[in-house]
Amino acid sequence: MSAEQSSDQDKLRLTTQQKIGILCSFAKDKVVEQIQCVWFIILYLVVFQLLVLGLPIVYSLMIAVGIGIVIIGLAFFMEGLRLGLMPLGETLGSTLPRKKIFGIPCLPASLAFGFVLGVFATFAEPAIGVLRAAGSGVDPTLAPLLWTILNTGATNLVYSVGAGVGIAVLLGVLRFYKDWSLKPFIYVGVVVLSTFTLYFQFSDARLQHVLGLAWDCGAVTTGPVTVPLVLALGIGVCRIVSTGGSKNTGFGVVTLASLFPIFAVLCYATFLFETKDYYFATYSKADWHTIAIEKAKQEGDEKYGKNYDPDLQRFGDIVAKRKIDSAGGASESDMASSLSKVDLAEVQASLDDTGKLPTGYSLQTQIAGSSLDADPLDEEDNNSRSIVQPTSTNSIIVRDGVSTPDEVWDPGTEIMAALTNNFDFFPKIFRPEEDTNGNGELDEGEDIYSLDENGTVVYNKEGETYPHAVLNGPDQDRGAVEGALWAIVPLCSILLLVLVVGLKQPPKHYDELFIGIICAVIGMGLFNLGIALGLTPLGEQLGGNVVSSFAAIEPWAAEGFVDPMFSSSNLGKALAILFGFILGYGATLAEPALNALGSTVEKITVGAFKKSLLMQTVATGVAIGISTGVAKIAFNLDLWYLLIPPYMILMVITYFSSEDFVNFGWDSAGVTTGPITVPLVLAMGLGIGSKTGAIDGFGVLALASIGPIITVLIVGLIVRKKPKTDENEIITATEAV
Amino acid sequence: MSNYTQSDNFSLLSLILPKESVVTVSEAIGKAGASGIFEVAARGSVLNEGGFLQRMFPPPAPEQHLLQTLVPNDKVDAVTDAAVLAGNLNRMGAGAVFVIDCNDVRHTEKFPAPSPAVEDGNGSSGTYTADLEAICCICEIGIADDIAKAALQNGAPGPTVTFGEGGGVRDKIPLLRITKGPEKEFVWCVVDKNDADEIFADMARAGHISEPGRGFMYSIPVSSGIVNVSSVAATAAHGANMEQVIAAIDEIKGDKDWRATTAEATKSKAFKTNPLKNLIGLYCIVPRDNYSDVYDAILEAGAPGVSTNFGVMNDADAGDAEQAQNEEWALVYTSLSPANVDKVRDSVAKKIDEIGLDRAAFYTLPIPRALTYLGG
16 A cells, blocks of 8 residues: 555456466465375374384375375365355355345244255265265174164165254254253253163164164264355354344354254164064074064064065065175185185195295194193103193195285276266165176176065066166265265255345355355365275275284285284274274364364454364364274274263263353364264274174264363363452552553 | 534544453443444454463463444543443453544434534543553454564553454455455554554564555554453463553552663664554444445545454344344445545445445544555
């Protein structure tokens, strides 16, 4: 600004070079910002696998490229949030209480809008799909009700969760209008859920299996698109309706959106259970199975899931049979010590030629049988010391070491399919098993939807046959771009529609808005692709390999065998728990939704609460939660006593905390487990669970949600202790001068 | 334009209060005759010792509100009294109140300002008169903490920081303007006139204000006030907050001279670039929905830069709301040379007429000293 005013009315003209300069430095800043979030977790994962576990990273180039794509995708996505989504949500939120939509009074219109937003956001989020993908590993024989919910009842699962989130957002908006505190909602919610959980835990084993899934659904629903939108909406509403010293600032909706889905899933499970509409575990030999049949017979039925669709029952039977058949194969130790035909020929040839084993093979001694001989040193005295020897031994030839694939890129990945999913935009939620020999047609035995009376496999319901049906059935999974479009475009369209047509308050800069939405879509697409290429394989490897700290395993995609790191299995499990701790810390710092929450908290409190305070506190809490979850799976503990006592303690701490920290803390729990943490944690859970005999890997995410609430509330209690101003001293003012 | 009431017998009364006392104090000054109280959310300052734990978990700053209202000169004392009483502003750490004489105030009929004094009266009668200066620094997000720290270290009572938006050159770039957001931080502090030069210089140095694109700072003379804001010393060593410590030392020493900076009195703290002198600050208060029109009008009229603070006014006409609601207003500010003030104000008033807005106010304040990048 100069002393003479410059009255430059024209738009500033910039040369192309200047424009590129501005764009480049801007882009560099954003990318560097994201690298700062992500570097810790990536470095940690790489270092852990290479140095601690001593295993090479398979497909390293693909993973590196995938991580690079994640960083760029995150940069675009956060920019899109800043430019497009959050201003849209905030404008909407601040206009809804003031203007009427088509003459409907403001309060009912806001509530209805909140409900619609909640429902749509659930359908948009891919998180439920992630849980279902994990659920495909569930064995129907071991957990019939859980399997039913995840596989054949999946559509209804999504609907019930959607309804739960919708009601939660509605209540959240109502809370702002009526200026209610969040605490009563928390007390009621936690008490109801705990009672329900205890009932499930102790009433019936079939219900017990569903608990992990139910609590994880709550942790997983609010994802990177829902959270900023719901936050922005809440903040906008509170700007207008929070008058006269009200404590509400716009947070608290995410909390409700995390508690209600749990309740919805538990209700859905109860509904299926009571109406007896679930799979009957034909091959089960468990105690609870026999007891349940007894109970059913007392009521006059011959089995307990009698209202289940017979076609689906057959489907379940076939899946169960497949799992049993594949489980009866050779054990890993057998495989590790066996030689293939090629190897055998090689060894034979070398022995014939040189009389020695070829390189890469060695002679080892194996104890045959299980008895030991003890020869006392002093033959007359049986109590003297003795030499103990195995009764008989075998000498065997085994391959040394572990051979991992040489490639740096997984030959099985198809990037275009991962990116676009062949532009198949309307996936069916449940679909039958598919073309296993890959010839594009359903051969006999391939589709297992139903069996007719001759025992022939037919594709459709009984009475219809399609022997030459060409398989082009849609996929459960979405491609990266498709997922991004589904997640963002419908929500934004509804918001814009309500804003422009209903409230007649068009946004000021349309160009910024559309650039923001496009950036968000591109960002999320790249982000999903990068996760599929980079983080998921890395997580699966690490998750599977971390088990080598306490058990002997065959490393991921490798042939051969490694011994456990520690001879004591407890020490190894402790290492796995430590791994989980740092994994939770690092992954949380990289989560985009938490970044958005932290920035929003900093903005709302005008910088009084810095973003880094919230992020570090939450990351520490998640670390504690995930390490507890790993302990749960490693030692095969029950979920309920790791879940209910902490919630009880939380209620007490909530009672003593100030309202704003209660809002931030409980919201941060709903925000944490997102697209970066979930694949890593689930892979690890499944890997460890398969070795310790846990039925499913669920429950870790729910535990990971409790940790941050505890840490944030404790930090709140610590910083709220203000130094006391002395009531009796009144120091008069500057007139003393 | 014809329905603007004009007067030069107004003062701008500003209050810095912790969040808890806002409701009581605004009710009290409302009863004492003030109306049209504009409230902006703000934060106080924290003295961060910078240890590792504090860098990982930065302690929260005190939450405050900045209130501003136009008060006719004959009511200034009454309102200040009411504020001090209701907010216990005589006590350390309770907040601040300060009064600035306005050059010229114009407001429409429907704007909620109290009626001006009938005869020309003086400002405050002297109970609270003090030689103070208010320094305001507009800077990018993230820099405010450094500037506030520089002010604190020179003895300024805890600076208050608010968020707002600002622009100028930025808005003239098509599309690429998205690369830089309009958000700015405003650092306010009210200091003794004797310390003002050094504090101004140090704040400018800390924020590099004389470099291009860094921001703008200015100071306004304050005719009266009490400043007892709190700042939090985030160390384990202090059991009391900073103000209690300073007040205790004041009492032991008997006066405030010990606060003067040390030996090197000859070392000048002035800086190389010359500040701008004798500007006029033009402020415009309009409802938030219409602020972008006013913003554009000011830029079109030739002002090089505009900044905005958003806040609420609880006692304005709220229309037919079903329940008590906050009405959002915006305070749009630009600093101009005295020759251009009328021109800009007239064109903005014309724009306001065009959009049919019936609630708006303008006031101007003297700015003896300002600093920014002066072009090259």
